[in-house]
Structures are given as structure tokens and as C-alpha cells.
Amino acid sequence: MPERRRISLRRLVTNGPALVGALLVLTAVACAFLAPFITAHDPVNAQLRLRLDPPTWDAASKAHYLLGADAVGRDVLTRIIYGARISLTVGLTATAISLAIGVVLGLLSGYFGGWLDSLIMRIADVQLSFPFILLALVVMAIFGGGLAKLVLVLGITGWVSYARLVRSQVLTVRELDYVQAARSLGASDLRIIVKHVLVNVISSIIVLSTLQVATNILLEAGLTFLGMGVDPSIPSWGGMLADGRNYITNAWWVATFPGFAIMFTVLGVNLLGDWLRDELDPQLRV
Amino acid sequence: MFKRLSLKVWVVALTASLLLVACGSGSNAPAPAPTKTDSAPATLEFKDTLVIGSQYGDPQGSWDPIDTFLLAWGEVACNIYDGLVDRGVDLKLKPGLATEWKFIDDKTIEFKLRQGVKFHNGEPFNADAVVFTFTRLLGPDGKTSPQLSNYTSIDKVVKVDDYTVRFMMKEMDPVIITKLAGYGAMIISPKYYQEKGDAFFNTNPVGTGPYKVTAYTKDSQVVLEANPDYWGDKAKTKKVIVRFIPEDATRVAEFQTGAIDIMQTVPVAQVKTLQADKNVKVLPVGGPTAWALRFDISKSPVDKLEVRQAIGYAIDSKTIIDTILSGNGKLISSFQGDGSFGNNPDLKPLEFNPAKAKELIDKAGAKGAKLDVFFSSKAVIQKEIAQAIASYLKDVGLEVVLNPVDPQQLSGTLITEGKAGHMYLFGWGGWTLDYDNTAYLLYSKGQKWDPYFNDAKVNELLTKERTSTDPKVREQAMKDLTVRLRETMPDVPLYQAVAVWATGAKVQGFVAPPDDRMRLAPVTVTK
């Protein structure tokens, strides 16, 4: 029976990759919370005269923004800092929604089986077989664009991975001797689920969630690329990247730095996720 | 020591990945065009294939003239079909399949047809083809045609003899001759159409033009081949491939690698870079398309004239043109280009005056009002202009919510149903180059494009302009109209678009078309 270990900060600090991951995530979170204190510039207002002004080290730079200005003359760095708010919110909120729906449905489906399982899995099949991008575009065509709706669409459509993963793990775990034993000893269903099954799938869920946070940040970019209707003045990293692609060859800073922001954040989330997984799964510790 | 090693590896790998990105993006100079290093040939040899990169997705799967209203269709199809009247790349009308025409009376026009012209399938062109074309458009087949509304002034077309037809008009239409150079009036081959059927015709069109369609893959490309029996100046390049590449970055990449000879719509940000390249010809051309910020005057607070005027004063169109458009645009005073009949050069473009705007807003008590602006989510320029406008309006005390939406949805349903917010960015093709087409559809009472605007004097001027054959009367009426529209402000005219094309240095004979209709017959590419 797997024993649970408490997450220890001391072990985090001594684990190189995990520390890097934690620092990256912390930086992004700090940007999100402290944005107005870190930068004095306006992330939204256009300054057309500074359109595509190069980064400060470039001789042609007029405004001397550290990372240059975007297509309507806003400071790219400021937008990246404020963008942490938007992108983290999009990534985390959508993932949380998916996670909540998916885990609950997956546990119910896998543990109880029967008609409930059939029903949930059929809904999952429908969800899964509906091409996501097209669904998102049709939904946006009905209800209009906007970030909140986009988060909802991402969240509601993302649950299936969790449900299926949890369910397939449950199917395996359910057959294990100690679960059978607990059952025969008269442990209540809820207890069995929480105590045995959830503990066993948690590492997979963490891995999947870290992936999902990243995926959601990227999907927001992809949907913006397709013209999905997110207010372009809202500084989301994905939107900055999608809009900046038009300037890759002559104003590379517009898209490249938001690209780095996404990359480092995704990297951080994943490193941290890997470490958490190992921490929660003591048998893996050598 | 695993930990130390892994950190080092991380750093190395990260650096490598950054380099990957940097070398992909850091190139300021355009890559040189693919020059074969052979020295200049003694005699000019021409390539037999010309490749064009279109900015459009596709003409939506049909080459039938009456199925469409898309520029994606017109840019290619003007090489496949001819109309009775031809509008050249200089936008001047000249004889096409008709050699001459005259007004018998206000409602009857007689056309003499060109003799000895054959369709691509060998079928002869004659009065029957003209009658068939228009009977189809005005009859049951045309009922669902987006082209029909342009030609409703025609009652019927009758054959006088094999090479003479008469157009019998229901009502006077001052721009009918121009409209006969339009999409819906392209002449098709009656026998071929009737034998093969509509569906087949859609993808295997037959006309009388300098090129014929030999292969068409939707969303990918259309292949044209020179028509050896063309009645006019024959095509100089044997084969033309028009590729549909809507993604700007991809189209530019294809152009830089030399895979396409002519690129439609250079993204404004690339114009300077390409101009510096001596292997490239950059061809800007002012077209009839104009852009405006249009109001839905049924909504508060833009139902107040002061607020609309304030918004007009608050927006610095000149700076928008200089920066976002890199100078590829012209200031306008009314919602039409400078080549349009009815343009009023005496009316000055609206001045940029934020102080006055603030004053007007205070007067109207609209300070802090929240305004919804709708615009296309797919056009880079419109997205940027919308953001600029939001900032300008914020400067004078208005709050703006930006709503990017699908362009088809914007023009198809949102605007006509009055759901496009307080205002929206709106482009108008103005293809007839006559203000009548724009003004009537946009400002006359109860029109689809603006169900709410209604001004007695505007209606009166429009009627005056429509019912006269005297160009002087019409022009004066339309000039008066521009003044009246300035007073009533149903929209803020922003700019006249300048389209920028680019060709390789070896492309000869290509003139950038102001109406997107590429005249391909004279174009050659040297090897």
C-alpha cells in the first residue's frame, strides 16, 4: 500500500530542475500579481508613433523600451508582465474546470460501471469525436467571442482526457487485491474511491494537468490565430504571439518575447509537475 | 553528480532552442531571391508558367459569374470571361464583347456585338449568348444570386439580329454601362452550360477570355491555359497557376523563395523590406475600397450628433495611415475614393481635434460612456486600427470595448440586424467608381446596411441623383450629399485603401490592378 509523503520544501530547494521550475512559475505568478508595481507603462493604450519601435539596445530605438514596442506602439515587456495574469488565468481556470468535471465523471464511471459508465463514456465519445477547433469556432459564432467564453469552452471540452485516464486507472486499480479486500471488509464506496483509487491516480492527474495548463495557453494562441475574437488589446501571451507572427521577419521582438514567456512558463509548470509527481510517488525515489 | 550535470544540460539545451528561434526570426534582410547564377542570356527567354500568390482563400468552389460577389473570383475570372463592356486596369470603360452601344431612349440601350469570337469550347459568341446570360441572371436561376441586386434595373434583353441586342430597362440606371463590366454580366456559353449542367459549369467554366481553366483544386489552386483563339491581344504566357494562400506569413515566404512570381497584398509591415530588395518590384495602387467607422445611430449615446462628431474629431486618421498602413492609404472626406464619380474635393477631411471632441462629449453628457466597437478578427490592419481608435477615444473620455468577429458574420448578420455594437469598422468596395452605388445602399432610407439612418435631405439628394441622366446634375447632387453627410455623420470616413502588390524583377507587363482584377494576358516572366 503506497504511503504518502509530505511535500518538503527542503527537497525542492536541493533538486535542481525542480528549483528552476519553481522559480519560473514563481516569476510568472509574481508578474501576475505585481504587474502594476513592476512596470509603469500602459499595457493597453496605443502609441502609434512608436509602432514597432525596436528594443532598447537597437540604435534605432526611440522609446527605449527594454524589449521594444508592438504593432500599435505598446511596450512589449509591459504586455508580457500583464500577460501573465491573462495567460495564467486562462490556463489554470480552464484546467481546473476540466479537472473537476473529468475526475468526478471518470471516478464515477470507472468505479461504478454499468449504465452510468456507459452514459458517461458515450458523452465522452461524443465530446471527443467532435473536432474541438470546429466546435469552438461554432460556439463562438453563436455566443460571440471574448476571453471568458473561451476559457469556458476550453474548460468544458477538456474534461474527457481526465475522465478516461482516471477511468482506465480505476479499472486497473479496482482489480488489485487490497481494493477488493477493502471492499469485502465493508468499506464504503466513497471511502474506497478516495482512499485507494484517487491516491493511485493522482500522479497521472498531475502530469496531465501540467500538460493541460500548457495546452490551454497554447490553444488560446491557436484560436486567436484562426481569428477567434479575443479583444486584441488584452495582453494574452497567445494573442501577442498570434498577432506578432505578421512581423516575424521585420520586427522579430513582437512575437519572440511572448513566445519565450510561454515557453519558460510551460517549462516551469512541467518541471514542477514532474517533481511533484516524484514526490507523491515515493516508490520512484531512488 | 546527477543534479549538477542535468542543470548544465538544461542550460545548453535551452540556449540551443533559443538559437533555433532566433535564427528563424532574426533576419531583418529578406533572403535573396533564388537567382540562378547563370549570366544574363543573350536573348530573352520566357518561362511558360507564371505563378501567382492570391491573398484570398478561394472563390468558394464556384466559377459561375452569378454565384459570387467575391474579389477572389473577380481577380481570376476576369481572365476567363468577358463582358459586353470591359473596364481596363486604368478603370476606364472600353468596348468588350460589344463594339459599340448607344441609348435609343432613356430605357433602351442597343449593343453591337463583336463578330468572330469563340468560347473556349469552340461555341460561337452571338446575340443568343447575351440573351441567355441575362435571361439566366434575371430568371429563376438568378433568384438566389448575390449578383441579381446589381442588375434589377434591367427588364429584359432582346435579340435584334445575330450581332445586335437591346437592353430594355425597367427604370433609368445611370451606372448600367459600368455594371455591364461587373461580375454578374460576364457572358457565358449557352450550349455548354445547358449540356453540362450548373454543377459541372461551376468547376469547369467556359468563357471567351484570354485564359481558360484547365484544373481547379478548391482552396489550393487554379490552373489557367492561354486561349489560342482569343479575340483580343493573346496571352503571352502559356500557363498561369493562381495559388490561394490566405496566410500572410506563408505568402511572403513563398514569394521570398521565388515559388511565386506575383504576390497579391504585401503585408504593410513588409513593404519597406521588399522595397529595399532590387530583385523585387513593389507596386502600390490606390483602389476604390474605402474604410469608415460606421455608427448604429439607434444606440445611445451615438444617437446624439455631438457624440458622433466628437468621435470624428478624436480619431487621428492621418497618423493611422502613416503608421499602421505605412503610408499606404489616402485621407478621405466622404466614404469614397478620390477616383469615384461624386467625390467632393472641396470638402476637407475631418480635422483631428481632441479638445473639441472633449468639449462636444461634455456637452452631450456622454463622458465615460462605454462603446462597443466591432471589426473583423481576421484582418491584421483592422485589428490594429480598432485598438488605435480605442486609445484615441479613451483620450477624450470615452471607454471602448473591442469586439473582433468573423468578417462574414459581421457583414452577413451583425450589421444588418443592428447587432454590431455602437460602431463598426466597415470597408466598401465601391467597384462601380460611382458614389451612387455606395451612397444609395448605405444612406438611403431603410437599407440593409443601415436600417436606422434616415435623413430627409439625404433621401432627396439621392433621388435627384438617381433620376437624372445629366452627369452635371448628378455630380452636384452627390457633392451636396457629401456635405449633408458630414453634417449628419452616419459614419466617420477613415481612409482610402492602397493595395500593395509585389513581383519578381523578371516579371514584365504586370500592372497592379486597383480593383484586384489581374489582367494577365500581357504578363511575361523571363528565365
Added chain:
Amino acid sequence: MVPYIIKRVLHGLMVLLAISLVVFFLLRLTGDPVMALLGQGNPTQEAVAAMQHALGLDQPLWRQLIKFLTDLATGNFGISFRNKQPVMPQLVERMPATMTLAFAGMAVSLLVAVPIGIQSAVRRGKAIDVLGRVFALIGISFPNFWLGIMLMLIFAVKLRWLPASGYQGFKYLILPAVTLGLILSSIITRLIRSAMLDVLRQQYVQTARAKGVAERTVIYRHAFRNALIPTVTFVGLQLGSLLGGTVILEQVFSWPGVGRLALDAISNRDFPMVQGAVLMLSTVMVAINLAVDLTYGFLDPRIKVGGKA
């Protein structure tokens, strides 16, 4: 086994029916497409009515639904609103492009992911593991359109090794397939790695080791086989996003697949075309998920395929 397959196929059909109902009603919520189809001019009431009649939109909703479903039953997706031609042949014509891209992408990803994933797990913490993980992370750190444009700039514009876009042969497939494959492979690499780690500590693997079974055999026969279960589940799940990825990459690489057709159709409100495209892609996914479910039985005898749960 056979009754189970029949049952699953029936389930699949039910899923498709549900999807067709969902898409049918969703589309009808997007508003009347007639104005968008009638162009710039000011259509007369008569023209609007004629158009509505021609498209069958003047019928009550339930009648439209019945017609839609009966047409479906005979494999007819209806007539495109935009070009007035049957939708089915147009979709069938575009399917090969999309499927080629999807399968090429999948092939690239497996080719990359399987060896890296296994080696990363087996040599956990060693250089190859770290490199593999970095690779996996880089791949999921960029949106696919961005990676596509980058690869295009490097390999088409700078190096001139490959054509930038188009659909004329194998050379044209490489960039889009690699873009798609790289992104997918980074996900699969992670998954195989963690699944392998899970399996490697299971008792039966330890037992096999203790019995002196060769390490290679332990890894490939015992461990990898079992690590494939979550992997296959996941790959099946990913096909949805894979086909979604093709929608975006078709746009980037001017690849004439179903995705581009569908995007245009959505913005044109070409209902039959959207319905057809969605159903076409859904059918592919239903088929693949069915295959995935059936594969479980072969991979893990502990899961009783068809057994009552």
C-alpha cells in the same frame, strides 16, 4: 468478441447521431445565413424568400431536421449553400489530404517519441533523460502555427531545402507533417516515459528481473507492452487534437484538407458543409477510438473486453 464489436459499432453510430444533432442545432443558433449569401447589394424581399426556399430554410425546424436525418441515413450530406453542389463528394475529395497529414504527423511523432520515451525512463536522470525531457518540453512550448512558421522560415526561406507550402507531392508534406509530429511527439514522449516508470516498478517486472530475465526483454516485452496501455489511450485521445491541429496547419501551409473547407464553411454559414465536415472528421475519430478500445484487450489481458463491468 464479435457481439462486443457489434455493440461498439452501434455505440459509435449513436455517438455520430448525437454529434449530428448537436451540430445541427448549434448551427441553427448562429442565425440566418441568407443575408451573408446574398452579397453586398440590397436584396429584394423576393430574393431573400427565394433563397430561403432554395436552401430549405423556410421549412419549420423539425422538418429540416427530419430531412437532414433521412438524407444522412442514405449517406447524403446535402447541398452546399455556397456553391450549390453536393457536399459529400467535395469532402471525400479533401479527405486524403487531411488523413495524409494526420497519419504522417502521427508516424513522425511515434518515430521520435517511442525510442526517446523508453530510453528516458530506463536511464532515468542520465543525460539522455534530461535531453529527452527538454525536447519534450520544447515541443509543447510553442503553438503549432508558430512552430510551423518557424520551420518554414528556416527550411524554406533560409535554407531552401523544402517548399514553403502547397500540396504537390511528398516534398510538400514534410514541413507540415514534421510540425504536427514534433508537437505530438513531445507529448507522447512524456507519456511513454512516465508510463514506463510506472510499469518498471511493478511487481511483475521486478519479478521478471529477479528471475534473471535479460534486461532488454524486461524492458521491451514486459514493461513497454504494458506502458503502451496508457499511451494508446492517450494517442487515441490525441487524435482529436491531432485533427484539430491539422485545421490550423492546413491554414499555415495552404494544405487543401477538410479543415480549411470547414473553416470557410463556418464563416460562410454553409450549414450542410459544416455538418458534413464535422461528421466526416467525427467518423474518423469514432473509428479510431473504437480501435483503441479493442486494442486494450490485446495489450492487457487483465481488462476483460466485453465483460460486464
